[in-house]
Amino acid sequence: MSITIDEVRGFIRQLPDAAAVAQVQEAAAKRLGALDKAAYAGILPGRRARLNDSLRPALLRGLTGTVQERNRTGSRAGFILDEESTRRLRTDPRNGEPGRPRYRIPEDTQRFRLPGSGIPVSCLDLVKD
Structure with missing residues (x-):
């Protein structure tokens, strides 16, 4: 089952408080870090x-x-x-x-x-x- 971006945005709008939004924000930051790490994995010393x-x-x-x-x-x-x-x-x-x-x-x-x-x-x- 795939979730659309609009569904994710709707979910975030329904969150009850700042702590819950912060948890989503932390998960998004970790995912961005992993994507960056994979995208630039070939940039190694000596290249x-x-x-x-x-x-x-x-x-x-x-x-x-x-x-x-x-x-x-x-x-x-x-x-x-x-x-x-x-x-x-x-x-x-x-x-x-x-x-x-x-x-x-x-x-x-x-x-x-x-x-x-x-x-x-x-x-x-x-x-x-």
């Missing part, structure tokens, strides 16, 4: 990927590199740009004012690790080798 168009800031979009470790929840991953993408980011005029770049990449750095808490895995598209 090549491209930063997709959903990532901000825009100057990082389209750059390529290697996926590093994922965070505790698996929602973000470290990312090291390849040589060409490191060069592109270093010279991109959108990378801030001269002398005050957003991403400071020394001239002798061939592969730049993007700083911060990692890239959302939803912003990584795997690249076929």
